Amino acid sequence: MSKYNDIKKELQGIELCIVSKNRSKDQILDYYNKGERIFGENKAQELLTKVDLPKDIKWQFIGHLQKNKVRSIMPYVNCIQSVDSLELLKLINKEAARINKVVDVMMQFNLAKEDSKSGMDTDDALIFIENSKDLNNINIIGIMLMGPHTDDKEKIKVVFKQGRELFESLHNKYNNIKTLSMGMSDDYKIAIEEKTTMVRIGSILF
Template sequence: MVNLKVWEKLRNQFTAKKVTLIAVSKTKPASDIQELYNAGQRDFGENYVQELTEKYAALPKDINWHFIGHLQSNKAKYIAPFVHLIHGIDNARLLQEIDKQAAKNNRVIDVLLQYYIAREETKYGMSMAEITEVVKHKADLPNIRICGLMGMASNTDDMAQVRGEFRSLDSFFVLLKMEYFVDHPEFSKCSMGMSGDYEIAIEQGSNMVRIGSLLFGGRTYAK
């Protein structure tokens, strides 16, 4: 069940702050996505490749599909023809594979590099040194466009910790922009924040937020 009142409130709030709202529609039926699309939403996020490809085939083609989950290199080929933005680039090998698949589809694919900011082993991401190394060699990947950074804070009730983690991502984003992307306006996306912490994320510099449960309710997983 889509909560259109919450969506409208968030859309107005985010538009005023120039923040992109990504509706995280994983495990939700195409009918829910269509309802939100009819209201005006165009950016949707999915975590699973098969689910994303099925929804892409079934829904309007002007949807901006964001892949926000952990992407395995051998599955990049399935979303390369149409994906709008890949958020979670967490290693250099994956970036090389996406570049290869983008070339096969005569595309330049927009990506975000995932910076590891959480104090959790279950989270993915690259270190500051690893991201810097990738950025230094970005010219070797002509079918990739690095558009910014993405990060996920620790799953904790300690909002001071979350705030600090988001602050570290924003600081690194600004540093990279100044050092390597000063003449690249496409490097403009700082993606952090979800339903439980988006207000803190925006406060700390996020301009792209992933909202799922506030819009669609709880997740429905197969047993």
């Protein structure tokens, strides 16, 4: 927990999404009782085992979302950060409408250009947003990305700088885009330097 206190000092108001995959309900409640409310899961089935936790938890879905899992998680998610196609966005909108819900989403970009990562190209951003305007049950609140799989801090910095520039260009054009979700346990310090607004941290907190 001392690591938690250090991280909170470093964040200085930046939102913390605690990645709770593979963690027990008791471990989640430890952080809930410290005042944390934003928790991230990357598998639908695991998320569904945790939905009996306090109702004011803002569950974030941060993994690759299979289309056949959208309906099952819809009643419980506050935000789906990993939307990487218009097809998926339209399905999310349809399932949210089915239960009279408006759900927050983020566009996931693969700025690291790694085959192992999901995400759109930056060129897709405006087309994506313009095609979402008739979808009344989603609210695009920001963008999400992952740093490259490398120990080279300069390479990570380049990708996060691109993320920041993309976020700012979209934020200036669309005032509902307010969240830049980048930075994880290994690279969150670089993300803070590049002015992220949310980090997703798990392993170093447990």
